[in-house]
Amino acid sequence: MKNIFYIFKRELGSYFTSPVAYVILTVFLVLSGWFFYNILAGFIQYTLQMDQQAAYYGVQSGVNVNMMMIRQQFHNMAIIAVFMIPMITMRLIAEEKKTGTLELLMTSPITPIQWILGKYFAGFILYTAMITLAFVPIFLLFLFGNPEFWPVISGYIGLLFLGGAFLSCGLLISSFTENQIIAAAVSFFIFLLLWVIDWISSSLSYTWSSVIKYLAIVSHFDDFSKGIIDSKSVIFFLSFIIFGIFLTYRSIDSVRWRM
Amino acid sequence: MISVENLTKYYGVKKAVNNISFNVKKGEILGFLGPNAAGKTTTMRVITCYLSASSGTVRVAGYNVFENPLEVKRLIGYMPENPPLYTDMTVLSYLEFVGSIKGLSGRKLDESTKRVMNLTAIEHVKHRVTGKLSRGYRQRVGLAQALIHDPEILILDEPTAGLDPKQIIETRELIKSLAGQHTIVISTHILPEVSMTCQRVLIINEGEIAAEDSIENLTKRIRGSEIILVEIEGPKNEIGEKLKRIDGVSEVKFQCTKDNSLQVFHIETKPDFNVRKELVKIVVSSEWGLNEMRTVSMSLEDIFLKLTTKEEEV
Numbered sequence: 001m002k003n004i005f006y007i008f009k010r011e012l013g014s015y016f017t018s019p020v021a022y023v024i025l026t027v028f029l030v031l032s033g034w035f036f037y038n039i040l041a042g043f044i045q046y047t048l049q050m051d052q053q054a055a056y057y058g059v060q061s062g063v064n065v066n067m068m069m070i071r072q073q074f075h076n077m078a079i080i081a082v083f084m085i086p087m088i089t090m091r092l093i094a095e096e097k098k099t100g101t102l103e104l105l106m107t108s109p110i111t112p113i114q115w116i117l118g119k120y121f122a123g124f125i126l127y128t129a130m131i132t133l134a135f136v137p138i139f140l141l142f143l144f145g146n147p148e149f150w151p152v153i154s155g156y157i158g159l160l161f162l163g164g165a166f167l168s169c170g171l172l173i174s175s176f177t178e179n180q181i182i183a184a185a186v187s188f189f190i191f192l193l194l195w196v197i198d199w200i201s202s203s204l205s206y207t208w209s210s211v212i213k214y215l216a217i218v219s220h221f222d223d224f225s226k227g228i229i230d231s232k233s234v235i236f237f238l239s240f241i242i243f244g245i246f247l248t249y250r251s252i253d254s255v256r257w258r259m
Numbered sequence: 260m261i262s263v264e265n266l267t268k269y270y271g272v273k274k275a276v277n278n279i280s281f282n283v284k285k286g287e288i289l290g291f292l293g294p295n296a297a298g299k300t301t302t303m304r305v306i307t308c309y310l311s312a313s314s315g316t317v318r319v320a321g322y323n324v325f326e327n328p329l330e331v332k333r334l335i336g337y338m339p340e341n342p343p344l345y346t347d348m349t350v351l352s353y354l355e356f357v358g359s360i361k362g363l364s365g366r367k368l369d370e371s372t373k374r375v376m377n378l379t380a381i382e383h384v385k386h387r388v389t390g391k392l393s394r395g396y397r398q399r400v401g402l403a404q405a406l407i408h409d410p411e412i413l414i415l416d417e418p419t420a421g422l423d424p425k426q427i428i429e430t431r432e433l434i435k436s437l438a439g440q441h442t443i444v445i446s447t448h449i450l451p452e453v454s455m456t457c458q459r460v461l462i463i464n465e466g467e468i469a470a471e472d473s474i475e476n477l478t479k480r481i482r483g484s485e486i487i488l489v490e491i492e493g494p495k496n497e498i499g500e501k502l503k504r505i506d507g508v509s510e511v512k513f514q515c516t517k518d519n520s521l522q523v524f525h526i527e528t529k530p531d532f533n534v535r536k537e538l539v540k541i542v543v544s545s546e547w548g549l550n551e552m553r554t555v556s557m558s559l560e561d562i563f564l565k566l567t568t569k570e571e572e573v
């Protein structure tokens with residue numbers, strides 16, 4: 001337990017001693033802020049139209065802030081996360097391989113699972129910080145409107161699960177190479193694949209298409225952004241994360257045999 | 260303290276270490292001498308649990324490295340060929356990190372950090388980032404991290420590689436001062452290095468142990484002596500007897516019989532003797548036929564030739 005913490009602390013520290021963390025946080029905030037601004041502008045225009053129509057026909061206007069703005073903003077954040085997470089995970093193991101510090105970790109009295117978890121948590125905390133900061137504009141909506149609270153929370157949890165799954169996948173990919181750029185590029189490619197995979201499911205036979213649908217991260221994430229926390233989706237994300245970490249462990253262990 | 264039995268390691272199809280066995284006693288300094296690509300690093304990586312072996316067993320203080328890696332890792336301080344530094348950390352925070360994953364904490368950690376910084380003379384750079392240090396200082400930080408948990412066993416892979424002469428001397432002094440309290444294994448491809456620091460030498464070449472002795476005995480065995488191969492036509496036993504009596508011959512080894520009557524021998528000479536003239540005389544007077552005579556160098560000498568006998572200028 002302590003060992004996990006030591007690794008976690010060093011890893012998180014090195015995100016912030018290099019520009020990585022600041023770049024990631026800034027880019028994410030700027031992009032998600034920009035998307036949010038656009039949604040907001042669109043929303044205001046739409047509301048004004050609706051109000052005019054309502055006045056004209058003499059009915060109450062009912063615009064759903066949750067459906068129109070918040071859900072869309074969640075999707076935007078998820079997409080930006082697909083771009084940012086490879087930058088968080090690329091160095092986690094690849095860099096240790098390259099600089100030879102892997103040799104230090106592997107010859108110290110800590111188990112591989114301990115340091116793998118330490119690294120995973122460090123990446124997860126940076127990701128959580130990124131998501132949480134980007135939530136500030138969403139919370140501003142509560143000051144000026146009356147969105148439902150629950151879908152915002154469940155969307156936040158959904159983003160954490162989604163990121164958790166991508167982080168575990170990125171960690172695994174980082175263990176295959178000592179080149180950070182390759183790790184990032186491959187991760188990005190795989191994340192996109194996982195994101196769009198349900199598009200191809202329609203052209204497949206029933207069994208395959210249900211397998212693919214199950215793997216499609218976006219469909220599980222959708223539930224969360226609608227305010228539904230489905231235990232099936234929770235189990236999906238948790239098992240995805242655990243499986244990724246387990247494979248990372250196996251990949252590290254096999255390094256000892258192969259090389 | 261360390262016992263290696265029939266260790267073999269393949270990298271894919273390439274055999275890096277071939278069936279080697281040796282022991283290191285408690286408190287001993289063992290030199291691991293061999294040219295580049297001999298398999299020194301590979302052997303050390305197996306002992307330190309970084310690599311697994313293809314076959315064979317390795318025990319450290321009675322623990323099998325494949326079954327009880329954590330116990331073994333606690334006992335060993337390892338300095339890889341390239342110091343495993345996190346280049347974005349300061350020396351102090353790096354040593355504290357290594358100390359904590361080696362199981363130190365609180366006051367013990369502070370004291371250990373101070374102790375190793377004093378020992379390796381890096382106290383004055385402790386707030387510098389390790390990535391900005393010179394090669395010599397990085398090497399010292401690498402040594403400091405190996406020493407931090409005061410391990411019983413120290414494994415140092417080419418600890419003086421890339422240092423300037425003054426730093427080399429300092430590092431050797433440091434290693435010598437650690438003798439006695441620690442069991443030490445050092446690898447090097449520089450011949451004089453082992454004679455200066457080690458009590459016993461293991462010469463490893465192409466993944467095999469070529470010799471194992473004290474350094475004095477090894478140099479004595481090689482200097483000036485040579486091995487001559489002769490092919491003589493005649494009766495095997497008589498030839499063997501007469502060759503042995505030649506002045507300056509230290510050993511005669513029968514190799515094989517070729518074409519029924521051609522006897523092949525290896526003759527090892529004492530240092531600085533030329534036995535060829537005497538040999539020819541005997542062959543002629545005994546009315547044998549001399550088919551061939553040539554020098555075959557000792558394999559050990561070959562290896563020594565490949566070893567750097569001088570330290571590179573930096």
Ligand SMILES: Nc1ncnc2c1ncn2[C@@H]1O[C@H](COP(=O)(O)OP(=O)(O)O)[C@@H](O)[C@H]1O
Binds near residue numbers: 270296297298302
């Ligand atoms: N990771 C690796 N993959 C493949 N071959 C390797 C690897 N490491 C070392 N070798 C090969 O194994 C042999 C022994 O290497 P090594 O143990 O590093 O020798 P030394 O430390 O004595 O110079 C060399 O021929 C080297 O090329």
Ligand SMILES: [Mg+2]
Binds near residue numbers: 416
């Ligand atoms: Mg080596």
